[in-house]
Amino acid sequence: MVKMMGKKEFSLVGIICMAVAGVFILTVFAHEAKAELASLELGDCVKCHQDVPATVESNGGMHKTAVTCLDCHQEHPPWGEDVIPQCSMCHEGRSHFELENCLSCHSNPHEPLALNLTGDIKEPCLTCHEGPGQDFANYESAHAEQSCTFCHEVHGQIPDCSMCHEPHAEGQVTSDCLGCHPAHHPLQINPAMTTPRAACVPCHEEVGTQLEKTVTKHQSFTCAFCHRGEHPNVPQCQTCHGEPHSQVMHQKMPNCLDCHMDPHFLVK
Ligand code: HEC
Ligand code: HEC
Ligand code: HEC
Ligand code: HEC
Ligand code: HEC
Ligand code: HEC
Ligand code: HEC
Ligand code: HEC
Ligand code: HEC
Ligand code: HEC
Ligand code: HEC
Ligand code: HEC
Structure with missing residues (x-):
């Protein structure tokens, strides 16, 4: 067989052999790289990244208790570049998870409930609170022309009417006002x-x-x-x-x- 081969054929086979060997070597190398990432253990992260583990430890919430660094960061340079996860990897199937730019509010994934609610926000709130949105749509009032964060600057906080209004009678407090004016449709007295x-x-x-x-x-x-x-x-x-x-x-x-x-x- 060998005798019958010309120089050309020989070099072709040689190239093929080298290519196969190359792929083989690369595969082994890549495999070892994966093994190396796999052997990068949770406890290792803190050796090179101090701030993030400290943040997760103190304010990680469910991102501390329900997942680990490695559930989100499944690759690591230089072995893999796909190091930053999409939120949709784990959060999908609700209208809230269809919003754009999760990180505009959840500004730090390592501190997921530290919310940044600056600016006029309305539609995103309605993904969880339909009621106030319906009130705004069904009843005209000066309040309905405002955004939600006009009053609720911090999530979950209820404002006092006195922040923006004088009472009709001395000593009236927010609970009195609410007896006549529902906050989201104040003209239905x-x-x-x-x-x-x-x-x-x-x-x-x-x-x-x-x-x-x-x-x-x-x-x-x-x-x-x-x-x-x-x-x-x-x-x-x-x-x-x-x-x-x-x-x-x-x-x-x-x-x-x-x-x-x-x-x-x-x-x-
Ligand atoms: C030996 C030190 C070292 C260890 C251990 C280490 N990292 Fe890194 N990490 C780095 C360096 C250096 C970079 C920057 C690499 C680059 O940008 O090319 C980096 C980058 C990252 C990035 C990407 C940052 C970005 O802005 O793209 C993430 C995420 C990350 N590491 C997470 C982890 C996690 C999770 C662990 C533990 C499983 C870990 N690292 C362990 C050194 C380390
Ligand atoms: C729920 C998923 C999630 C978990 C859990 C998580 N991260 Fe991250 N991490 C991210 C995302 C998303 C980013 C990109 C943030 C951005 O673009 O501002 C990121 C960014 C980083 C970065 C680069 C930016 C920075 O803040 O320095 C490092 C380093 C990092 N993570 C390390 C870790 C380590 C270490 C852990 C575990 C203690 C961890 N992450 C846990 C999702 C996660
Ligand atoms: C690897 C999976 C994974 C990724 C990626 C991920 N999360 Fe989560 N996240 C979870 C799990 C699991 C929980 C707890 C159960 C639940 O609420 O669904 C959670 C909970 C949360 C919570 C509630 C935290 C608490 O303490 O109650 C917020 C907010 C959140 N995630 C936002 C994000 C955002 C924003 C991103 C993208 C930057 C993201 N997550 C990426 C898995 C993930
Ligand atoms: C306009 C601001 C805003 C944007 C954008 C936003 N969120 Fe939220 N998210 C919130 C608020 C407010 C809460 C309620 C927090 C609480 O209950 O303390 C919340 C809660 C969550 C929770 C935990 C509570 C639950 O009901 O499961 C998860 C998970 C979450 N968001 C994921 C995401 C993801 C993923 C995205 C992007 C697709 C996203 N969020 C975009 C404001 C936002
Ligand atoms: C962050 C400011 C703010 C808060 C808090 C606030 N309001 Fe108002 N409210 C306004 C503004 C602005 C208007 C429109 C201009 C005006 O009448 O002063 C308004 C208008 C009204 C009107 C007239 C509505 C109309 O369409 O003419 C009533 C009634 C009212 N507010 C009651 C209340 C009551 C009751 C509370 C507490 C439950 C409250 N407001 C809390 C800002 C606020
Ligand atoms: C003018 C100020 C104002 C605006 C604008 C406003 N709220 Fe409120 N909101 C209040 C006050 C005051 C209360 C307390 C009402 C009560 O206790 O009856 C309240 C109560 C709530 C509550 C708890 C009770 C309930 O009705 O479920 C939620 C949730 C809420 N607001 C969400 C929203 C959303 C979402 C928007 C935007 C669509 C919004 N708010 C706009 C003042 C406001
Ligand atoms: C992912 C779902 C989610 C989103 C988005 C969301 N909320 Fe909430 N919100 C909740 C949950 C759950 C609670 C109840 C938390 C509790 O009882 O401590 C709550 C509570 C509240 C309360 C207090 C209710 C009370 O009875 O005291 C107000 C006010 C409120 N949200 C306003 C808003 C506003 C304004 C936005 C938009 C900036 C928003 N929420 C976005 C889930 C959400
Ligand atoms: C902030 C001022 C204010 C308060 C508080 C108030 N009213 Fe009035 N009321 C008015 C005004 C202004 C009118 C006339 C304009 C209108 O028809 O809305 C009116 C009209 C009326 C009328 C109809 C008069 C007519 O000639 O048809 C009655 C009845 C009435 N109010 C009863 C009450 C009762 C009962 C309360 C207490 C539960 C009350 N009002 C609280 C301002 C107020
Ligand atoms: C016993 C029942 C009753 C009580 C209590 C009552 N009203 Fe009346 N009110 C009426 C009736 C009936 C009329 C209609 C009289 C008519 O047909 O001319 C009326 C008319 C009015 C009017 C419009 C005509 C006018 O006289 O100005 C106002 C405003 C008013 N009431 C306010 C009040 C206020 C404020 C109170 C409490 C301080 C009050 N009412 C207590 C039964 C009552
Ligand atoms: C007994 C019912 C009642 C109570 C309690 C009440 N209001 Fe009113 N409010 C009214 C009536 C009625 C009007 C007048 C509506 C009209 O002009 O037709 C009114 C009007 C208003 C207006 C519109 C502007 C104005 O002054 O005419 C504002 C703002 C307002 N109330 C805020 C408040 C606040 C803040 C409180 C609590 C400190 C409060 N109200 C308590 C019944 C009440
Ligand atoms: C012609 C005058 C007159 C007219 C019209 C009139 N009433 Fe009277 N009403 C009286 C007199 C006088 C008394 C007191 C005598 C008594 O106690 O029998 C009285 C008594 C009452 C009493 C008290 C009864 C009791 O047992 O204490 C009521 C209630 C009453 N009227 C309701 C009405 C109503 C409602 C109307 C309209 C449908 C009306 N009245 C029309 C003259 C009138
Ligand atoms: C919301 C119900 C209501 C309305 C409206 C009302 N009343 Fe009365 N009225 C009563 C009650 C309750 C009594 C006490 C009955 C008792 O104790 O026997 C009363 C008592 C009376 C009395 C007897 C007074 C006394 O001191 O003995 C008269 C007269 C009277 N009403 C007339 C009227 C007239 C006239 C109107 C219309 C202008 C009117 N009422 C509207 C409920 C009402």
Whole structure:
């Protein structure tokens, strides 16, 4: 066989042999490199990278307890360049995980709950909190024109109304305000029947004074006991009293206030 080969054929076979040998050597080398990465143990990282392990130790959250450095960093230079993982490797299947640029908020993957929420943010919040988004869409108000972070500057923090508004009456606090104004649709004012008169009187002084003076049983009522439902709401006497006098009289004089004068200052 060998005898029959010319010089050309020989060098061709030689090249092929060398190539095969080369691939073989490279494969072994690469294999050893992998073995070397595999033998790069967790405890080794800190020998060359001090800051990151310290951050993970103190604030790593689930990225400390649920995964290790090696679950995320599966390669290491010079053996492999694919060293930085995509978040989608492990987080997918929810609208929150379809957002762009995870690191704009989760600014440090080694401290995943240290959030950077600067700027006007709205849509990303709705991936977890649909309710406030629906309120904004369904009810017009000056609040609905704002971003979520206009009020919630730090995640989970609830602002006091007094940060931006004067109260109607002295001593009113946020929980009082919320009794009339739902934070995300503040113009749907629907006070509970137990809302004290003092909450209405600052804007309806005249009525407050009248009701204070009356000596009838209406005197002890809260305003909202009669003015039920969404502000402004004006009730009918008949809703509570029906028609207590004779049919003939009610037909002749249908207007209760012709005799009783004023619901807030009844004449009886
Ligand atoms: C012997 C020292 C040494 C050890 C041990 C080591 N690294 Fe590195 N690491 C380096 C050096 C040097 C670089 C920079 C290499 C480069 O950029 O080419 C680097 C780069 C990195 C990078 C990429 C940084 C970037 O910006 O691209 C990551 C991630 C990383 N190392 C993670 C790890 C993890 C995880 C471990 C433990 C499993 C580890 N390293 C162990 C020395 C080391
Ligand atoms: C949940 C996945 C995840 C885990 C766990 C993780 N990292 Fe990282 N790491 C990343 C990502 C993503 C980046 C790129 C960050 C960027 O681009 O700002 C990174 C960047 C790095 C860098 C380069 C940038 C820097 O901050 O110095 C090093 C070094 C590093 N990681 C080492 C480690 C070590 C050591 C551990 C374990 C103690 C670890 N990482 C655990 C995801 C992770
Ligand atoms: C190797 C897998 C892996 C990668 C890559 C990864 N994560 Fe995670 N991450 C997890 C696991 C597992 C948990 C805990 C279970 C869960 O919440 O899904 C977690 C939890 C989290 C948490 C909640 C932390 C806590 O303490 O409650 C945040 C935030 C987070 N990841 C953000 C990110 C971001 C941003 C990236 C990309 C920079 C990323 N993750 C990349 C595996 C990963
Ligand atoms: C606009 C800011 C923002 C962006 C962008 C963002 N996140 Fe979040 N992420 C948050 C906030 C706020 C939380 C709630 C934190 C909490 O519960 O304390 C959160 C929570 C998480 C959690 C843990 C809680 C859970 O419900 O599982 C994971 C995991 C997470 N984000 C992954 C990601 C990934 C992956 C991306 C990119 C695809 C991403 N985030 C983009 C703001 C953001
Ligand atoms: C970070 C600032 C901020 C906070 C906190 C805030 N508001 Fe407002 N609010 C505004 C701005 C700005 C407007 C529009 C201009 C104005 O009327 O002052 C507004 C308007 C309103 C309006 C009128 C809405 C309209 O469409 O005319 C009501 C009612 C209101 N706020 C109630 C509240 C109540 C109640 C709270 C607490 C639960 C609160 N606000 C918290 C900033 C804020
Ligand atoms: C004008 C200020 C303001 C704006 C803008 C605002 N919030 Fe709120 N938010 C509040 C206040 C005040 C509360 C407390 C309400 C309560 O206790 O009834 C609250 C409560 C919440 C709560 C907890 C109670 C609930 O309704 O689930 C979540 C979640 C929330 N806001 C998310 C958002 C999101 C998402 C946005 C943007 C779409 C947003 N907020 C916009 C002021 C605001
Ligand atoms: C990945 C899901 C996720 C995202 C995105 C997210 N949140 Fe939350 N948020 C939560 C969870 C879970 C809680 C409950 C945490 C708790 O009870 O401590 C919460 C709590 C809150 C609360 C306090 C509720 C209360 O009853 O006290 C407010 C306010 C809030 N988020 C606003 C926002 C705003 C504003 C954004 C956008 C910048 C946002 N959230 C983005 C998951 C998320
Ligand atoms: C008893 C119910 C009630 C309470 C409690 C209440 N409000 Fe109001 N608020 C109203 C009514 C009614 C209006 C007027 C609506 C209109 O003009 O038609 C109003 C109007 C407003 C306006 C619009 C601008 C203005 O002054 O006319 C703001 C802002 C406001 N309230 C903030 C607050 C804040 C902050 C608190 C708590 C300190 C609060 N409100 C408590 C019922 C209430
Ligand atoms: C911040 C000021 C403010 C507060 C607080 C307030 N009101 Fe009013 N109210 C108004 C204004 C302004 C109007 C007239 C404009 C309108 O129709 O919205 C009005 C209208 C009314 C009307 C209808 C008057 C008519 O002629 O049709 C009734 C009834 C009323 N309010 C009852 C109440 C009751 C009850 C409360 C307490 C639960 C209350 N108001 C709290 C400002 C206020
Ligand atoms: C929300 C229900 C409600 C409305 C609306 C209402 N009332 Fe009354 N009223 C009452 C109650 C409750 C009493 C006490 C009944 C009792 O104790 O026997 C009362 C008592 C009275 C009394 C007897 C007063 C006394 O001191 O003995 C008169 C008269 C009266 N109402 C007239 C009216 C007139 C007129 C109107 C319409 C302008 C009106 N009411 C609207 C609930 C209401
Ligand atoms: C017993 C029930 C009752 C109570 C309590 C009551 N109201 Fe009225 N109010 C009425 C009725 C009925 C009318 C409608 C009178 C009419 O038809 O002219 C009315 C009318 C009004 C009006 C519009 C007409 C006007 O007189 O200005 C205002 C504003 C008002 N009430 C505010 C208040 C306030 C504020 C309080 C508490 C301080 C209050 N009301 C307590 C039953 C009541
Ligand atoms: C023609 C005048 C007149 C008209 C109209 C009138 N009332 Fe009277 N009402 C009186 C007088 C006078 C009394 C007190 C006499 C009594 O106690 O029987 C009275 C008493 C009442 C009482 C108290 C009854 C009790 O048992 O203490 C109620 C409630 C009442 N009226 C409701 C109404 C209602 C509701 C209307 C309208 C549908 C109305 N009235 C129309 C004159 C009138």
